[in-house]
Amino acid sequence: MQLSFWELKNWFTNVDFTIVGSGIVGLHCALELRDKFPSAKILVLEKGVLPQGASTKNAGFACFGSVSEILDDLNSHTEEEVLQLVQKRWDGLQLLRKRVGDEKLDLKPYGGYELFLIEDESTYEECLQKLPFINELLKPLFKNDVFSKEVDRFAFKGIQEYVLFNPYEAQIDTGNMMQQLLKLAVQNNILILNQQTVTSFVETNSQVEVFLGDFSFSSKKLFFATNGFANALTNGEVKPARAQVLITKPIPNLDIKGTFHLDKGYFYFRNFEDRILIGGGRNLDFEGETTTELSQTEIIQNKLEQLLKEVILPNQSFEIEHRWSGIMGVGNHKKPIVKQLSENVFCGVRLGGMGVAIGSLVGKELADLID
Structure with a gap:
């Protein structure tokens, strides 16, 4: 990559924070860092034309888990861990709404429904039986019952008589969400470069040398917000x-x-x-x-x-x-990985399919690793 003096000066010199990944986590991390460090030089690198993972590709569910999902999580997590997961998802959704705004998200609070196919009799019976228990588990967070049993009113076929309704669930427009986050980043003087793949990095004293193929530059701190592409970074935890x-x-x-x-x-x-x-x-x-x-x-x-x-x-x-x-x-655990990997390198990954809900909060937590 042959760059001009101007390109080097404006984009790749005196970089304070470099973030890899321009999805929900990466952009929230950048915006939080801007709030904390108003004059810092913040550079976001994205390997795709648009965010490459799931941020622009998800179904637009503002959700935090159905009854069967929560019961499934309880097989591998404690009750306290599951409550913390739901709390994080809920807090993340509120942070996203505050940052982007309901109008820009095109948020529609239609509620969410869990359906059970006729052949899913055992899961259906278990969910109905444990409904009061799940509502009680979530009561410290929502103060009310979250899930209720309703008769299907949509004329679906081949499903059990009752559906489980959650009034706190909503749908959003994924494209609108990401466009607005990208606009906010630009408005806050955050530099975003697309089609840039970080091939490696090396820490040198108080800096990190970031390699983009045959070109490299120095950054004081390096953050990875690459979620599903973070396998090597986390030794297989993602x-x-x-x-x-x-x-x-x-x-x-x-x-x-x-x-x-x-x-x-x-x-x-x-x-x-x-x-x-x-x-x-x-x-x-x-x-x-x-x-x-x-x-x-x-x-x-x-x-x-x-x-x-x-x-x-x-x-x-x-x-x-x-x-x-x-x-x-x-991964084996639903809790996101937000941690310092070395002196100047950090990551916020493993969103467990709940990126819309939890991505904003993971981005904030990632930025908060810097004092």
Whole structure:
């Protein structure tokens, strides 16, 4: 990379903070650092034309976990840990709303619903039985019951009689959210460079030498906000998890409004205006979906279409308009990793598929590692 004197002077000289990743975490980290250090030089590096992971590719769920997801988490986490996870997700959503604004997010508080397929009898019975317990567990946070049992009013097919409703859940416009965060970064004199891949870094005394292929520059501090791409950085504590998504063309007289969860959250769908967006299915092929490849597979796409045809829109014709994938970061524990890796290098990763909810808070916590 041959740079001019001007390029070197304005972009790559006297850099205080370099952030790798321009998604929800990276931009919130940059904005928090700007609040704390008004005159600092802050540089964000992004390997994609747009944020490469899941920040611009998610389904736009402002959620913090369905009943079956929370019960599933309780198999590998203590009650206190699960409550802390939900608290972080809820606090993160409030921070996102405060930073971006509900109007810019196009936040629609339609509530969230968990559905159970006819064949999911045992999960359904367990969730109904443990509903009071989950509400009691979350009461210190919400002061009221979060989940209630309701009869399905959307004419879904092949599901159990009752759905579980959560009035605190909402949907957002993912594209609007990220556009606004990028605008805020520019307004706050944060430099963003796209299509820049950090190939390595070396700490030297009080600086970090950051390498972009055959070019390098010095930064006082280096932050990684690369979530699903952070495997090597965290010695395997973060694994990539691909999420496949599709969206229909507009459907006349669509009467479905809200965010919906199926199969412990492995499948999810929502309306976007008069379309249905549906995603998930990595539980059909965990090994195959542990990848950073942004592509789709027949097994999962067929399942998404089958759910549309047989469960969600049984009496309506529809056409698929677009398909895509995003890369999440998961691990053995749902708690995000926010830590100092060395004297001048830090990371905020492993968002566990809850990036919309928890990303803002992880970005703040990452920036707060600097005094």
